[in-house]
Amino acid sequence: xxxxxxxxxxxxxxxxxxxxxxxxxxxxxxxxxxxxxxxxxxxxxxxxxxxxxxxxxxxxxxxxxxxxxxxxxxxxxxxxxxxxxxxxxxxxxxxxxxxxxxxxxxxxxxxxxxxxxxxxxxxxxxxxxxxxxxxxxxxxxxxxxxxxxxxxxxxxxxxxxxxxxxxxxxxxxxxxxxxxxxxxxxxxxxxxxxxxxxxxxxxxxxxxxxxxxxxxxxxxxxxxxxxxxxxxxxxxxxxxxxxxxxxxxxxxxxxxxxxxxxxxxxxxxxxxxxxxxxxxxxxxxxxxxxxxxxxxxxxxxxxxxxxxxxxxxxxxxxxxxxxxxxxxxxxxxxxxxxxxxxxxxxxxxxxxxxxxxxxxxxxxxxxxxxxxxxxxxxxxxxxxxxxxxxxxxxxxxxxxxxxxxxxxxxxxxxxxxxxxxxxxxxxx
Numbered sequence: 001x002x003x004x005x006x007x008x009x010x011x012x013x014x015x016x017x018x019x020x021x022x023x024x025x026x027x028x029x030x031x032x033x034x035x036x037x038x039x040x041x042x043x044x045x046x047x048x049x050x051x052x053x054x055x056x057x058x059x060x061x062x063x064x065x066x067x068x069x070x071x072x073x074x075x076x077x078x079x080x081x082x083x084x085x086x087x088x089x090x091x092x093x094x095x096x097x098x099x100x101x102x103x104x105x106x107x108x109x110x111x112x113x114x115x116x117x118x119x120x121x122x123x124x125x126x127x128x129x130x131x132x133x134x135x136x137x138x139x140x141x142x143x144x145x146x147x148x149x150x151x152x153x154x155x156x157x158x159x160x161x162x163x164x165x166x167x168x169x170x171x172x173x174x175x176x177x178x179x180x181x182x183x184x185x186x187x188x189x190x191x192x193x194x195x196x197x198x199x200x201x202x203x204x205x206x207x208x209x210x211x212x213x214x215x216x217x218x219x220x221x222x223x224x225x226x227x228x229x230x231x232x233x234x235x236x237x238x239x240x241x242x243x244x245x246x247x248x249x250x251x252x253x254x255x256x257x258x259x260x261x262x263x264x265x266x267x268x269x270x271x272x273x274x275x276x277x278x279x280x281x282x283x284x285x286x287x288x289x290x291x292x293x294x295x296x297x298x299x300x301x302x303x304x305x306x307x308x309x310x311x312x313x314x315x316x317x318x319x320x321x322x323x324x325x326x327x328x329x330x331x332x333x334x335x336x337x338x339x340x341x342x343x344x345x346x347x348x349x350x351x352x353x354x355x356x357x358x359x360x361x362x363x364x365x366x367x368x369x370x371x372x373x374x375x376x377x378x379x380x381x382x383x384x385x386x387x388x389x390x391x392x393x394x395x396x397x398x399x400x401x402x403x404x405x406x407x408x409x410x411x412x413x414x415x416x417x418x419x420x421x422x423x424x425x426x427x428x
Contacts, residue, residue: 021087023080027244031075034251038068041258048262055121059112060261066108067254072099073163074247077240095158096149098141100165102174103134106181109218113185116211117192117272133177137170175229178222186215192272198358201341201373204409210264217253224249323364325350326357336376339405343369374413377402381414385426395422 022028042064049057073094076082081090107130114121141164144157158164189211196203228246231238329335329349338345347357361372380402384390390398396407404410415421420428 021080021090022076023078025078027078027241028075031071031078031244031247031251034255035068035071035075038064038251038254038258041262042068045258045262054115055123056112056115059108059115060257063105063108063112064254064258066101066104067250067257069099069101071247071251073166074244078244092149095163096141096145098138098165099163100174101134101137102165102171103137103177104131105174106177106179107131107134109178110181110185110188113188113211113215116208117189133173137165140164171229175222175225178225182215182218182222186219189215195272197368197370199343199354199369201336201370201403202339202405202409203370204412205406210260213260214257217257221250221253319360319364322360326360326364330373331376336373336380337401337403339400339403341373341403371416373403374409375417377404378414378417381410381422382418382425385422395426 024032042061045057045064046061049055049061076090076094081087081094083091107127110130111121111123111127144164147157148155164170193207196206200206224246228238228243326346329346335341335346335349343358344354347354350357358369361367361369365372367375377399381395381398381404384393384398384402385395396410399407399410404413411421414425418425
């Protein structure tokens with residue numbers, strides 16, 4: 001009997017929802033297109049995340065779900081749902097359903113960036129703390145719906161004119177939350193960029209422009225939101241139809257994110273997990289292809305490097321010794337030819353740690369690890385380009401032999417070091 005009643009209630013709810021009117025016009029129809037496409041991409045990304053076991057695709061799917069819900073009040077509003085005279089159920093649905101979950105946007109953005117740049121990132125119990133404000137707001141919406149619709153059968157906790165997710169306090173709280181998390185995500189990406197040039201000899205291939213573009217796209221949304229807020233504070237009345245353009249901009253942004261995010265599946269092997277989003281040396285490193293810990297250098301050497309160029313003569317001798325050891329490994333043994341050479345791997349060969357070796361390279365050669373390795377790769381390419389014995393080889397085959405793993409990285413490094421592109425260098 002209970003199952004029969006539940007089935008009847010579900011059928012009744014489905015019938016009521018299917019009979020709700022939807023007036024097509026340029027406002028509702030255009031947003032509906034983005035809504036449907038966003039929903040499709042959210043489903044595809046979630047399926048892709050399940051098949052490939054990639055948490056980043058699942059986070060982006062969650063983001064798109066939040067995004068399509070965000071435009072619903074304006075899409076359904078222009079479709080006639082706020083007109084309670086014809087469809088009171090439509091009006092109540094818009095009032096009581098929490099469409100704009102801005103308190104969830106920030107954490108989702110941050111964890112999406114984390115999962116892209118750190119393949120070992122795992123969502124743990126402590127991370128749920130970031131979602132507590134959003135969950136509390138959802139519970140508040142449930143309390144409002146139960147009190148007004150099921151208990152009192154009248155507007156009590158809600159005034160019947162404004163949705164709870166359009167309350168000023170909630171709009172401000174959501175905007176502050178998004179700004180804080182967006183800044184954290186940008187800082188994380190910035191620190192990652194600083195990290196890879198110190199750790200990888202192939203840094204250019206893992207800069208991940210998509211992460212930058214994603215953050216820029218969402219920054220545009222935040223900036224437009226701030227403009228709307230400033231206009232409201234200044235007393236400028238923004239009409240309902242004028243606000244529609246703001247939601248259209250947001251729809252365009254998340255549509256771009258959906259398409260680009262689906263086509264930019266990042267396969268990152270390098271894990272970056274800084275302490276409190278701050279770039280520090282020594283840093284915490286985890287590699288999917290290696291799990292050994294580097295040896296620790298004598299503390300005396302650490303002090304010598306910290307003293308810099310003003311160190312005593314005997315200390316400078318130690319620096320010179322380590323400089324020669326690095327040159328022997330990199331130049332004499334041609335370790336730079338290893339296209340996937342990392343600072344940690346080189347440090348292990350020299351029986352030291354990544355932190356100390358990074359300081360040695362920066363102090364003695366005035367370059368980061370990425371530029372240091374690419375410098376010697378370029379030197380080999382230059383020598384081989386001017387040799388008649390290599391006239392039968394292409395420029396890129398020589399570049400690949402020297403340790404470069406992409407044409408773009410080679411051209412950029414060659415231009416940076418020589419001031420010319422390879423063809424100009426050959427002519428000269």
